[in-house]
Amino acid sequence: MRYIVIGAGAVGGAIGGRLHQSGRDVVLVARGAHAAALRAGGLRLTTPEGRVTLPVPVAESPEEVAPREGDVLILSVKTQDTQAALATWAEAAGDLPLFTAQNGVANEPMALRHFRRVHGVCVWLPSQFLEAGAVVAPCGPLTGILHLGRYPEGSVEGPVEGDETLRRVSEDLQDSHFGAPVVPDVMRWKYAKLLSNLGNALEALCGPVEGEARTSLFHRARDEGVAALNAAGIPFTSSEEQAAAREGRMTYHDIPGAERGSSTWQSLRRGRSVEADWLNGEVVLLGRRFGVPTPVNEALQRHATAAAHAGRPPGSLAPEELGV
Structure with a gap:
């Protein structure tokens, strides 16, 4: 093979x-x-x-x-x-x-x-x-x-x-x-991963998801995602099921000289296009189809795409500039 x-x-x-x-x-x-x-x-x-x-x-x-x-x-x-x-x-x-x-x-x-x-x-x-x-x-x-x-x-x-x-x-x-x-049921796992990836654009735009403002924005984006998936009748694995699958098997190690950032952060860092249309945008799409408001994901999608088009570096936006 x-x-x-x-x-x-x-x-x-x-x-x-x-x-x-x-x-x-x-x-x-x-x-x-x-x-x-x-x-x-x-x-x-x-x-x-x-x-x-x-x-x-x-x-x-x-x-x-x-x-x-x-x-x-x-x-x-x-x-x-x-x-x-x-x-x-x-x-x-x-x-x-x-x-x-x-x-x-x-x-x-x-x-x-x-x-x-x-x-x-x-x-x-x-x-x-x-x-x-x-x-x-x-x-x-x-x-x-x-x-x-x-x-x-x-x-x-x-x-x-x-x-x-x-x-x-x-x-x-x-x-x-x-x-x-x-x-x-591999898509049940992939939809759960989608929910965790909703923070990628936030990290890329505003820096690590820590502190009250950024943590709150991530939770709001994820809550919108959960509501959209539930409205669409799409199943996803629970946080507990995912944690049990990972427990003791994957630990992040600090590598000297390596930077830490999501795939979207890396795309901005390298001056490439970003996948926010397919992460936050997926929630936006489901929200529009099934009548679920998704203002945080809409803002993250819009700002991440604009940052990539303008060639802005990661971490160049303050959370309050998202307008949500």
């Missing part, structure tokens, strides 16, 4: 690097300066165990990879880049299994338009990509926990029965410093 990791940034680089370390066949798909750095010097992966340089093969296009039967695709681009990535890879690899290792809940239905076998992944994987060729994954003893499941949901009877691909991917990930439980 060969893993083709489409989007070798923070999440994709950590997953691909760890799989490569455990002896799996991996190709990292990257672009521009990042691809050049990976080719020239390998993937510099830093974990609590230390820093290693991994000579993982790199490609920039399907033509360079030549997808074949037995390959597995791991899609780990940001949601705003999903449609372009799917269009690029569908013709050459549309019959191969695709795993969506991404935040948000919009990637799976998009992928199903192009790929016959779609598997959702709920990503618990704090990681950083701020420098070409370098990824930091600061958690241990597990680098992350990746809940896996077929999309649409409910197509797996029992934890792995009837899906050899899911079984093998789960085993490979578990042999590579990840928890990788196979679940029949």
Whole structure:
């Protein structure tokens, strides 16, 4: 089994690097300066165990990879880049299994338009990509926990029965410093992760979610998300269920020289587009469809997108400037 990791940034680089370390066949798909750095010097992966340089093969296009039967695709681009990535890879690899290792809940239905076998992944994987060729994954003893499941949901009877691909991917990930439980309701986990990601834009705009003003804004954004999901009849895992799954398995370690920030914070830091339209915007969409007010998420979506368009750095907005 060969893993083709489409989007070798923070999440994709950590997953691909760890799989490569455990002896799996991996190709990292990257672009521009990042691809050049990976080719020239390998993937510099830093974990609590230390820093290693991994000579993982790199490609920039399907033509360079030549997808074949037995390959597995791991899609780990940001949601705003999903449609372009799917269009690029569908013709050459549309019959191969695709795993969506991404935040948000919009990637799976998009992928199903192009790929016959779609598997959702709920990503618990704090990681950083701020420098070409370098990824930091600061958690241990597990680098992350990746809940896996077929999309649409409910197509797996029992934890792995009837899906050899899911079984093998789960085993490979578990042999590579990840928890990788196979679940029949992966979107229930992904919707719960969406609620926690509603603070990403707030952190990116206003700084760490601490202190009365920022903590209150996060709780208000999450409360709006819970109300929207409930109004839509969408189930999600409880905080207690998530805590039990993580307990004692993932601890954040301070890595010398590494900065700490969410994926949205990192995007602003690198001068890239942000995924607020697919995180806070998902709640806004559900709120408008089902009659739930979502003023905090609307403000976070609007301001985060504007900050990215204007090239403003993270932490450049005071909480009161959000206007909510």
